[in-house]
Amino acid sequence: MFLKQTLSERDICTKFITPALVAAGWDIQKQVREEWSFTDGRIIVRGQKYSRGKQKRADYVLFYKSTLLAIIEAKENNHSIGAGMQQAKEYADILDVHFVYSTNGDAFLEFDKTKTGGEVEKEISLESFPSPEELWERYATFKNLTPPQQEIVKEENHKDETDLAPRYYQQIAINRTIEAVARGDKRILLVMATGTGKTYTAFQILWRLWKAKTVKRVLYLADRNILVDQTKTGDFRPFGSDIMTKIQNREVDKSYQIYFALYQGLTGTDEEKNVFKQFSRDFFDMVVVDECHRGSANEESAWREVLSYFDSAVHLGMTATPKETKETSNITYFGEPVYTYSLKQGIEDGFLAPYKVVRISLNVDDGYRPEKGKVDKHGHEVEDRIYNTKDFDRTIVIDDRTKVAARKISEYLKLTNRMAKTIVFCVDTEHAERMRQALVNENSDMLKQYPNYVVRITGDDEIGKKELYNFSSVIEKQPVIATTSKLLTTGVDTKMVKVIALEAGIQSMTEFKQIIGRGTRLREDDGKVYFTIMDFRKVTNLFADPDFDGDPVVIYEPGPDEPVVPPTPPEGTGGTDDPPGTKPIPGEKVDGVDGGDGPDGNGPGGDPSNKPKKYYINDVAVTVANERVQYYGADGKLITESLKDYSRNKLLLEYTSLDDFLIKWNESERKEAIINELAEKGVLFEELQQEIGMDMDAFDLIAHIAFDKPPLTRKERAEEVKKRNYFEKYGTGAREVLQTLLEKYADEGIGSIETTAVLNVKPLNQLGTPTELVKLFGKKADFEQAVNELELELYRIA
Known part of the structure; x- marks a missing residue:
C-alpha cells in the first residue's frame, strides 16, 4: 500500500489521470499527447556558444481529430486540486484551447472557456471527466458549427512517413482557417513570420479541405518563380504530380485540380494576354495568395483583377508583413487576420533565430557638404548642399565610403566565420555592383579557392541570378557574399544566411520586416542558431517602432465616395531585381532610383540640364566614427x-x-x-x-x-587557492586531479569542472580513465564532494 502524498507527479499521472482519461473514452495513442513540449526553448547566444531556454511543456493535451480541445496540468498530491490552474490557463491561451483542467490525482478542477457566465470553474470527480464527444459537442456549439460544417472541420491533417505533426501555432492557423471556410467566409488572412512555415500550413489547410471535398480546384498565386517552384516540389508534393500543374507559356489545361501561377503569367496589357479569363469565373473553389502584402494589397493593381475575376472562390492571403498604408491594405480586402504568429513569438518559442545588431557610423554620415566649385571624377560640378545617408549611393557616391563598408563587413567575417552566408542590401543594382567589387578586393585571398565567393544577385544580372540556388543552398559553400538591392528581400528561402548588411536606407516597415526575415530561419543541425545585422544606415531604428512586432491596423480606409489616390510611381528607369519575364506591379514601388545604363550610372534618366543622376566623389577620406553592438534582450527588444x-x-x-x-x-x-x-x-x-x-x-x-x-580574474582566484595549500590533505594522484581541475577553471570557468564529464576531456583524460580518477578519491560521491569543496575554496575570499 502506498501513500498518495508520497507519489511523484509522474506517478500521479500514471496511476490516476491516464486511467481516468481511458475510462472517459479517450484514445491515449491517437487523441492524447502526454508531456508535450510545444516550444523548443529560446536560443540564448553566449559568445561563440549557445544554450536553450526552458521549453513550454503541457502534461496532457487532448485532441479531437486535429483540433486541440483540452489541456491538463498535473501536480503532486500534496498540492491542492487547482494548484496547476494558472499555468494551465497560460498554456491554454497560447494553444488556443477552450477546456482547461488542473488535478492532483484526487479530482479535476475544470475551467470552461466556452461559458460566458455562471460556474466557469468547477470541481469534477476523476470518474466524471468528459468524453471526447462531449467536449467536441461543447466546442462545436460554442463555435456555432452546424453538423455539415463540423464534418469539414473534423477532417484530419496529412501525415507523412515520419508522422511529423504541425507545430502548435501552425495547427492553430490551420484549424482557424478551416473553421472560417466551413462557416462560409470568403476572405481569410494569415499572418505568420518568415521562416515559420506558411507554405506547409497552406498545404495542410488545402489537404483537409480537399479531402473533405469542400475544395476541389485551387489556384495558388505568387509573384516569384522560385516561390511557385519551391511550393510545388516541396510542401505540396503529397498531392501528387498528376493533379498539379504550373500555368506557363500562357497555356491552359483544365484537367488538373491544383494550379500554380505567377500573377505576371496570367495578366497582360492586351485582353488576349489575360490567361486567367480562359477559366470560367467559378472554376476555382479557392485562391491562395502567397506574399499577399505585395500587389494584391493595392486596389489599383492589375493583380487585383485576377482576384476580382474569381470572386466566388475563397481567397486565402498569406504574409509575414501585411501591408497597411493610405493606398494599400490587406486587412481592407481580406479582413482581420484569423491568426497572427509574430517574429518575436517565434524567437521566444525557439523556432526562429535571434539576432544581434552591429551599428556602424561613418564620419560622413551626419552630413557631407562639398567645398565650393567641387567637381566629381567625371567633371560634374557637385550641387552645394548637405548630403547624408539618404543621399549616399542614390544621388552621390563617395567611393571610400563603399570601400570602408566592405572592409567592415569583411573584418566581421574574418573575426567570426569567413564562410558565413552574407547578404548586403544596396541602394540599387549599380550600387550592388560597386559593393561587389569592393568586397572582392577585401577578400581576394578567398577567391583563389572560391571563385564565386562574392557575387551580385540582381534581376538584371543573368550570371548572378544563376547563383541564386547555390547561395540559398545549405550544402553549396559558394557564393558566400551576395550583394543585391531587391531580389533577396522576399521569397527566397535563404536558410543559412548568418549576416545581413544594410547599406540601403530602408524606410518601408514591410520591406524591413522582409529583409530581417532573410536571417530568421533556424538550422541548428547546420550550425545556424543566430544571425547578425550590420547596419550602416540607421535602418535598425525601425526595431523600436511599435509597428515592427505589433498587430497590423488599417492606417486609412477611404469612405464610399472617396477615391483611392494611387501612390507616386517610381522615379527613373533601369534594372530592377525582378525575375525575367516579370514587370513592376502597377502602383507598387519597385526599386526607387536605379542606376542608369551607363558604366557610371549617368546614362539616360538624368536631368535635361545635363545634371548627372549621381555624383561620383573619389577624394574624400572616410573613417569609422562609431561602432556599437546591440543584443536581443529577453523581452524581445534590442538592448539600447x-x-x-x-x-x-x-x-x-x-x-x-x-x-x-x-x-x-x-x-x-x-x-x-x-x-x-x-x-x-x-x-x-x-x-x-x-x-x-x-x-x-x-x-x-x-x-x-x-x-x-x-x-578578481579566474587566474587570480585559482592562485589564491594554491597559496592556501588546500590540496595537502589529498593523496598524490587526487591532488594532481584537483590541481588540473583548478587550471581548467582558470582557463574556461566554473561550468567546465562541475560534472564528471570533465574527466573525459583533455587534460584530465591524460591522467587516466574516469573510473581510475574517481577511485583516487574513493567513491563517486567522494569525488563530487572534493569538487564541491574546491568550489568553496575558490569563492572563500568573497
Missing part, C-alpha cells in the same frame, strides 16, 4: 542602454543585496545552473566579459556589476 547598466538592472531584480547573492550562490550545487538561469533572463556573461575586458568568473561579474565589488 549600455550592456553593463542593463545587466545591473537585471541582476538587482534577482538579488536584493550582496548577501542575498552570496547565500544563493553558495547554496547552489551547480553554479552553472545559476549562470544559465540568469542568461535566460537576459544577462549576457560572455559579452560583458568582452566589454569589461577581464577574464572574470560569472561570480565576479555579478559581484562587480551589481554590487560594485572589485573583481
Whole structure:
C-alpha cells in the first residue's frame, strides 16, 4: 500500500489521470499527447556558444481529430486540486484551447472557456471527466458549427512517413482557417513570420479541405518563380504530380485540380494576354495568395483583377508583413487576420533565430557638404548642399565610403566565420555592383579557392541570378557574399544566411520586416542558431517602432465616395531585381532610383540640364566614427542602454543585496545552473566579459556589476587557492586531479569542472580513465564532494 502524498507527479499521472482519461473514452495513442513540449526553448547566444531556454511543456493535451480541445496540468498530491490552474490557463491561451483542467490525482478542477457566465470553474470527480464527444459537442456549439460544417472541420491533417505533426501555432492557423471556410467566409488572412512555415500550413489547410471535398480546384498565386517552384516540389508534393500543374507559356489545361501561377503569367496589357479569363469565373473553389502584402494589397493593381475575376472562390492571403498604408491594405480586402504568429513569438518559442545588431557610423554620415566649385571624377560640378545617408549611393557616391563598408563587413567575417552566408542590401543594382567589387578586393585571398565567393544577385544580372540556388543552398559553400538591392528581400528561402548588411536606407516597415526575415530561419543541425545585422544606415531604428512586432491596423480606409489616390510611381528607369519575364506591379514601388545604363550610372534618366543622376566623389577620406553592438534582450527588444547598466538592472531584480547573492550562490550545487538561469533572463556573461575586458568568473561579474565589488580574474582566484595549500590533505594522484581541475577553471570557468564529464576531456583524460580518477578519491560521491569543496575554496575570499 502506498501513500498518495508520497507519489511523484509522474506517478500521479500514471496511476490516476491516464486511467481516468481511458475510462472517459479517450484514445491515449491517437487523441492524447502526454508531456508535450510545444516550444523548443529560446536560443540564448553566449559568445561563440549557445544554450536553450526552458521549453513550454503541457502534461496532457487532448485532441479531437486535429483540433486541440483540452489541456491538463498535473501536480503532486500534496498540492491542492487547482494548484496547476494558472499555468494551465497560460498554456491554454497560447494553444488556443477552450477546456482547461488542473488535478492532483484526487479530482479535476475544470475551467470552461466556452461559458460566458455562471460556474466557469468547477470541481469534477476523476470518474466524471468528459468524453471526447462531449467536449467536441461543447466546442462545436460554442463555435456555432452546424453538423455539415463540423464534418469539414473534423477532417484530419496529412501525415507523412515520419508522422511529423504541425507545430502548435501552425495547427492553430490551420484549424482557424478551416473553421472560417466551413462557416462560409470568403476572405481569410494569415499572418505568420518568415521562416515559420506558411507554405506547409497552406498545404495542410488545402489537404483537409480537399479531402473533405469542400475544395476541389485551387489556384495558388505568387509573384516569384522560385516561390511557385519551391511550393510545388516541396510542401505540396503529397498531392501528387498528376493533379498539379504550373500555368506557363500562357497555356491552359483544365484537367488538373491544383494550379500554380505567377500573377505576371496570367495578366497582360492586351485582353488576349489575360490567361486567367480562359477559366470560367467559378472554376476555382479557392485562391491562395502567397506574399499577399505585395500587389494584391493595392486596389489599383492589375493583380487585383485576377482576384476580382474569381470572386466566388475563397481567397486565402498569406504574409509575414501585411501591408497597411493610405493606398494599400490587406486587412481592407481580406479582413482581420484569423491568426497572427509574430517574429518575436517565434524567437521566444525557439523556432526562429535571434539576432544581434552591429551599428556602424561613418564620419560622413551626419552630413557631407562639398567645398565650393567641387567637381566629381567625371567633371560634374557637385550641387552645394548637405548630403547624408539618404543621399549616399542614390544621388552621390563617395567611393571610400563603399570601400570602408566592405572592409567592415569583411573584418566581421574574418573575426567570426569567413564562410558565413552574407547578404548586403544596396541602394540599387549599380550600387550592388560597386559593393561587389569592393568586397572582392577585401577578400581576394578567398577567391583563389572560391571563385564565386562574392557575387551580385540582381534581376538584371543573368550570371548572378544563376547563383541564386547555390547561395540559398545549405550544402553549396559558394557564393558566400551576395550583394543585391531587391531580389533577396522576399521569397527566397535563404536558410543559412548568418549576416545581413544594410547599406540601403530602408524606410518601408514591410520591406524591413522582409529583409530581417532573410536571417530568421533556424538550422541548428547546420550550425545556424543566430544571425547578425550590420547596419550602416540607421535602418535598425525601425526595431523600436511599435509597428515592427505589433498587430497590423488599417492606417486609412477611404469612405464610399472617396477615391483611392494611387501612390507616386517610381522615379527613373533601369534594372530592377525582378525575375525575367516579370514587370513592376502597377502602383507598387519597385526599386526607387536605379542606376542608369551607363558604366557610371549617368546614362539616360538624368536631368535635361545635363545634371548627372549621381555624383561620383573619389577624394574624400572616410573613417569609422562609431561602432556599437546591440543584443536581443529577453523581452524581445534590442538592448539600447549600455550592456553593463542593463545587466545591473537585471541582476538587482534577482538579488536584493550582496548577501542575498552570496547565500544563493553558495547554496547552489551547480553554479552553472545559476549562470544559465540568469542568461535566460537576459544577462549576457560572455559579452560583458568582452566589454569589461577581464577574464572574470560569472561570480565576479555579478559581484562587480551589481554590487560594485572589485573583481578578481579566474587566474587570480585559482592562485589564491594554491597559496592556501588546500590540496595537502589529498593523496598524490587526487591532488594532481584537483590541481588540473583548478587550471581548467582558470582557463574556461566554473561550468567546465562541475560534472564528471570533465574527466573525459583533455587534460584530465591524460591522467587516466574516469573510473581510475574517481577511485583516487574513493567513491563517486567522494569525488563530487572534493569538487564541491574546491568550489568553496575558490569563492572563500568573497
